[in-house]
Amino acid sequence: MTSDMQRRRFVRGIGAVALAGALAGCSGGGDGAATGGGDGGDSASVPGEIDSYLNDNDANQYGGNAADMTGQDSVDISVGAGNQGYAFDPAAVVVSAGTEVNWVWTGNGGQHNIVADDGTFESERMSSAGSSFSHTFEDAGNYGYKCVPHQALGMYGAVVVE
Ligand SMILES: [Cu+2]
DSSP states (O other), rough: HHHHHHHHHHHHHHHHHHHHHHHHHOOOOSOOSOOOOSSTTTTTHHHHHHHHHHTTTTTTOOOSSSSOOTTTTTTEEOOOOOOOSSSEESSSEEEOTTTEEEEEEEEEESBBBBTTTTSSSBOOOBBBBTOOEEEOOOEEEEEEEEGGGGGTOOOOEEEEEE
């Protein structure tokens, strides 16, 4: 039952994006439904559980909102962002179920990895620019993760799957 509801919401999200795209062409103004076409798009609110998780761990680059990346087949998150390379950018994202998230290393900040708190995904430690790690989120839920080498420096992030 839960998954039926989620599937319906997912389908509706796709429809809204397709419709918005058809209507808006490449104008992109307005405050309509999920546009999410490019980087740095709309922001979305963050579930309390994830907001606490990121605040409690002093997550770098987290300002209380998530990037709304719903309705996309795949999204990119930078690994090694910020002045010192100890951040994920965006630190928090909201995606639709079925989305592939690609973490892409900037080459800054030394060795990083991606480790989900609940063990759902875990990458190798890598440092070279262009290295990447992907995970497809099939199930709705809140997924907090961190870079183990830099967890004491606030290198935390989260993926919220709708
Ligand atoms: Cu790191």
